[in-house]
Amino acid sequence: MSTLRKKIVLKLRTKFFVGDSLIILISLIFIVFAFKAFWHFETGSVVQVNFQGNTYGNFSLFQDKKISLIGKEGESIIEIKEGRARFKSAPCKNQYCVQQGWIHFTGQMLICIPNEVSIEILGKSKAYDSLNY
Amino acid sequence: MTRSTIKIKTTLLDHQIAQLSAIAIGLSLMESVLPSPMPGVKPGIANIITLYAIYQFNFKTAMWVSVLRVFATSLILGQFLSPAFMLSLIGSMLSLLTLYFVIKLPSKFFSPIGLSVLSSFAHITGQLILVRIWLIPHASIYYLIPIYSLAALLFGFINGWITYRLLKHHNSI
Numbered sequence A: 001m002s003t004l005r006k007k008i009v010l011k012l013r014t015k016f017f018v019g020d021s022l023i024i025l026i027s028l029i030f031i032v033f034a035f036k037a038f039w040h041f042e043t044g045s046v047v048q049v050n051f052q053g054n055t056y057g058n059f060s061l062f063q064d065k066k067i068s069l070i071g072k073e074g075e076s077i078i079e080i081k082e083g084r085a086r087f088k089s090a091p092c093k094n095q096y097c098v099q100q101g102w103i104h105f106t107g108q109m110l111i112c113i114p115n116e117v118s119i120e121i122l123g124k125s126k127a128y129d130s131l132n133y
Numbered sequence B: 001m002t003r004s005t006i007k008i009k010t011t012l013l014d015h016q017i018a019q020l021s022a023i024a025i026g027l028s029l030m031e032s033v034l035p036s037p038m039p040g041v042k043p044g045i046a047n048i049i050t051l052y053a054i055y056q057f058n059f060k061t062a063m064w065v066s067v068l069r070v071f072a073t074s075l076i077l078g079q080f081l082s083p084a085f086m087l088s089l090i091g092s093m094l095s096l097l098t099l100y101f102v103i104k105l106p107s108k109f110f111s112p113i114g115l116s117v118l119s120s121f122a123h124i125t126g127q128l129i130l131v132r133i134w135l136i137p138h139a140s141i142y143y144l145i146p147i148y149s150l151a152a153l154l155f156g157f158i159n160g161w162i163t164y165r166l167l168k169h170h171n172s173i
Helices: A002-012 A018-038 B012-032 B047-056 B059-077 B083-102 B112-135 B139-169
Strands: A046-051 A054-060 A065-070 A075-081 A084-089 A109-112 A117-122
Touching: A018 B112, A018 B139, A046 A065, A046 A075, A054 A065, A075 A117, A084 A109, A084 A117, B012 B047, B012 B059, B047 B059, B047 B083, B047 B112, B047 B139, B059 B083, B083 B112, B112 B139
Parallel strands: none
Antiparallel strands: A046 A054, A046 A117, A065 A075, A075 A084, A109 A117
16 A cells, blocks of 8 residues: 555656756745735725715824714714724714724725725835726 | 538547537536636636647647637637636736746656646736736736735646646556
């Protein structure tokens, strides 16, 4: 049994090719480079708060701040802390915005539709707008 | 009324092309029913036949096999002239173009494995360019480059290895 397996393993062994190894190595380097180049996420510096269809204001992420907004449903509290932002509490039933937790990369967004509040992280350059696209 | 029969004279090369194409079409069809984690991430096992043809016969045979496979598979699947067909066509064409050049590399250093990796990279490059300029003219598809490259390397390697084994089995390397 084990000799048979050994035979199979031996039979499947492939010769070493310098060129192939070079191609594979270059491909791997390219893939690592591609992941770094295209999958970099920029940490944002500003959070934009939109309320009832208008921009309520832009707030720096480098501060500790709580923003309270009274909408149709009730009070939404946005918390900014340590370069991140989140919905601390929301008056809606589903609590989707609260459960998504903290955001801090540019382009990330939290939306509370019932209370018409949304927050978006902005950076130096605007990230791809996946919502509108 | 006399019955006329049209007889097409076929050469040995025609038969070889037909046989290889049939296998390639079969593999393509088998692959088309496999579920894919992402649109476009496919093993591309039909490329084994193209590679095999270029080693065992010549570039012309490989080109015929590849072109016939793309057209026949799209006709069978009802995708002829659809975006899927266009992507498949441009991928195969660039793949063939790459093979045309890299087959000239010294076989002492380069095996079908390396060539397969290169050709699958060419395949995905063509497809991404077409997607970028025609289907999704938006920079966000650059996010997909790392994933597709990884798939190209992985499947290119596996296909190349299978081709290598096949050729070795037929004592052509």
